[in-house]
Amino acid sequence: xxxxxxxxFTLLIIVTTLSGEATFTFDITRFFWSDQITExxxxxxxxxxxxxxxxxxxxxxxxxxxxxxxxNLDTGxxxxxxxxxxxxxxxxxxAEERNLxxxxxxxxxxxxxxxxxxxxxxxxxTGKKITRSELFYIDSLKENLTLSDxxxxxxxxxxxxxxxxxxxxxxxIPNPSGIYGKGRDKLYFYVEVYNLKDNxxxxxxxxxxxxxxxxxxxxxxxxxxxxRDNITIDIDVGALNLVAFKSGFYTLKIKVRDGDISATxxxxxxxxxxxxxxxxxxxxxxxxxxxxxxxxxxxxxxxxISLYKTLSDSGKLEFLKRFWIKRDTNPATPENEGLIxxxxxxxxxxxxxxxxxxxxxxxxxxxxHIKYGQPDVVETYQFEIDYKPYEIWxxxxxxxxxxxxxxxxxxxxxxxxxxxTPRESSLPNWKKYVPYDTxxx
Numbered sequence: 001x002x003x004x005x006x007x008x009f010t011l012l013i014i015v016t017t018l019s020g021e022a023t024f025t026f027d028i029t030r031f032f033w034s035d036q037i038t039e040x041x042x043x044x045x046x047x048x049x050x051x052x053x054x055x056x057x058x059x060x061x062x063x064x065x066x067x068x069x070x071x072n073l074d075t076g077x078x079x080x081x082x083x084x085x086x087x088x089x090x091x092x093x094x095a096e097e098r099n100l101x102x103x104x105x106x107x108x109x110x111x112x113x114x115x116x117x118x119x120x121x122x123x124x125x126t127g128k129k130i131t132r133s134e135l136f137y138i139d140s141l142k143e144n145l146t147l148s149d150x151x152x153x154x155x156x157x158x159x160x161x162x163x164x165x166x167x168x169x170x171x172x173i174p175n176p177s178g179i180y181g182k183g184r185d186k187l188y189f190y191v192e193v194y195n196l197k198d199n200x201x202x203x204x205x206x207x208x209x210x211x212x213x214x215x216x217x218x219x220x221x222x223x224x225x226x227x228r229d230n231i232t233i234d235i236d237v238g239a240l241n242l243v244a245f246k247s248g249f250y251t252l253k254i255k256v257r258d259g260d261i262s263a264t265x266x267x268x269x270x271x272x273x274x275x276x277x278x279x280x281x282x283x284x285x286x287x288x289x290x291x292x293x294x295x296x297x298x299x300x301x302x303x304x305i306s307l308y309k310t311l312s313d314s315g316k317l318e319f320l321k322r323f324w325i326k327r328d329t330n331p332a333t334p335e336n337e338g339l340i341x342x343x344x345x346x347x348x349x350x351x352x353x354x355x356x357x358x359x360x361x362x363x364x365x366x367x368x369h370i371k372y373g374q375p376d377v378v379e380t381y382q383f384e385i386d387y388k389p390y391e392i393w394x395x396x397x398x399x400x401x402x403x404x405x406x407x408x409x410x411x412x413x414x415x416x417x418x419x420x421t422p423r424e425s426s427l428p429n430w431k432k433y434v435p436y437d438t439x440x441x
Contacts, residue, residue: 023047023050023130023312023313023314024044024045024046024047024050024119024121024130024132025044025045025132025176025177025312025314026042026043026044026045026117026119026132026134026176027042027043027044027152027174027176027178028040028041028042028117028134028136028149029041029043029148029149029150029151029174030136030138030148030149031148031149031192032141032148032192032194033109034141035140035141036111036112036140036141037109037110037111038109038110038111038112038138038139038141039107039108039109040107040108040109040110040136040138041105041106041107041151041174042068042105042106042107042108042117042119043103043104043105043151043174043175043176044066044103044104044105044119044176045101045102045103045104045176045177046064046087046101046102046121047099047100047101048062048087048089048095048100048101048102049095049096050121050123050130051064051087051102051123051125052123052125052126052128053087053089053092053125054125059088060088060089060090060091060092061086061087061088062086062087062088062089062123062124062125063084063085063086063124063125064084064085064086064087064121064122064123064124065082065083065084065085065121065122065124066082066083066085066104066119066120066121066122067080067081067082067119067120067122068080068081068082068083068106068117068118068119068120069117069118069119070108070110070115070116070117071115071116071118072113072114072115073113073114073115073116073135074113074114075113079108083104083106084124085102085104087102103173103174103176104164105164105165105174110138111138112138112139112140113137113138114135114136114137114138115135115136115137115138116133116134116135116136117133117134117136118131118132118133119131119132119133132313141194141195142194142195143195144195144261144263145193145194145195145196145256145258145261145262145263146193146194146195146263147191147192147193147194147254147256147263147264147265148191148192148193148194148265149191149265149267150189150190150191150252150254150265150266150267151172151174151189151190151191152174152175152178152187152188152189152252152267152269153172153173153174153175153188153189153190154173154174154175154184154188155171155172155173155188156170156171156172156173156188156190156237156239157170157171158170158171159171168235170190170235170237172188172190172237176312177270177312177314177315178267178268178269178270178310178311178312178315179269179270179271179272179315180242180269180270180271180272181242181247181271181272181273182272182273184242185241185242185243186239186240186241186242187239187240187242187252187269188237188238188239189237189238189239189240189252189254189267190235190236190237191235191236191237191254191265192233192234192235192236193233193234193235193236193256194232194233195232195233196227196231196232196233196234196258197232197258197259197261198230198232199227200227201227201258201259202224202225202226202227203224203225203227203234203256203257203258203259204221204222204223204224204225204256204257204258205221205222205223205225205236205254205255205256206219206220206221206222206223206254206255206256206257207219207220207221207223207238207240207252207253207254208252208253208254208255209240209250209251209252209253210250210251210253211248211249211250212248212249212250212303212304212307214303217245217250218240221255222257236254236256240252242271245271246271246273247271247272247273248270248271248322249268249269249270249271249307249319249322250268250269250270250271251266251267251268251269251307252266252267252268252269253265253266254266268307268310268311270311270315270318272318285339288343289336289339289343292339292342292343292346293320293324293339294316294320295346295361296308296320296323298367298370298371299327299342299370299371300323304323307319324336324338324339327339327342329341341373342370345369345370345373346361346370348369349361349363349365349366349369349370350366352365353365353366353369353413353414355411355412355413356411356412357411357413358413363413363414364405364414364415364416365391365405365414365416368393368403368416368424372395372401375393375394375395375403376394376395376396376397377392377393377394377396378391378392378393378394379391379392379394384435387406387433387434387435388406388407388408388410388433389406389407389414390404390405390406390407390414390417390433390434391404391405391414392404393405400420401419401420401421402418402419402420403416403418403419403420403424404416404417404418404419404430404434405417406433406434408433417430417433417434418430418434
């Protein structure tokens, strides 16, 4: 099966990218086409310095191709196509000064299912290839009020032509990286609203920005939008001024309310400023630290994990730098003591809790040790009548946390059966595996 691309051979538009973005990025924005068909817009950007240019009749040109494959993870079907394009820059000096990139988009249409998109960018002059992959889901159009994905953009203006970035009378220049900052102080957004009530009562839109800690840093609305006669679909666009925003990760939350019904959509974005703190300038990872710094699933918040998964490779790296800077227990030294302690915990659990069946990192004792560190007290019971071997861990520094582990399978792996804190779950029948008073009851 083939994907039908609107652009096959073309010279790419060259626009200014954002400071700090230096890798191939793409994003997916879903718009409902009908109750069972969704229009998927794929926007992608390629910084000039990822390609090799040659002087062709006084112009610097870099031919490249983009291989795109969509896989339906439920049916096994796949779509594949290749687009050949050329990037043109005025000069290396201007390209570097303006951080130029090539920007493109295409559309495909899918039925509800689970999909994977894989994109390969191949530099034709050198054969160098960059691969990115992402999972996404297509749902049926709901019968009640709902929003499309929020498309982030660097500009939106009226346009009645049929250009590739034009839709519904608007020219929307996408920002696949989701990065804003110096030179891009305005975040533009485009969103579609579906299943409005068929009446003349205006509906309301609210716009909220949350920082990475979940605090509200921007809140405006409600804005009242009039409905068009007999049309239950509408478009909403806007722009946020980010001049006062500090460097960091944020979430744009858009709420729509039509009478007593409401719906919410979210989109993450990043602000990068040229001016960074002294500590941020010193932020780097040694070769050893690079092997461990992204194993944050046990110590990061759910919001941090959710945000991290949506970022590009360069965005993930910036996120990890800031993540570990916040956890440096002694910023006055060049070392990051928080990361060093974390690595020591990882090494310890691999050495102490690994079994022939599982690495220590994936065991319950390994997870608890990584999150909370070395217990203040460890009691081990190997030969209790009627019970498998078990251990009791006490943490005085956490207000008396107690964890009880049992070798349920008799293979040396101790499973968490009891926890005194709701932050970790206990087995409902934990008293079956250890004495009743073990839990400190």
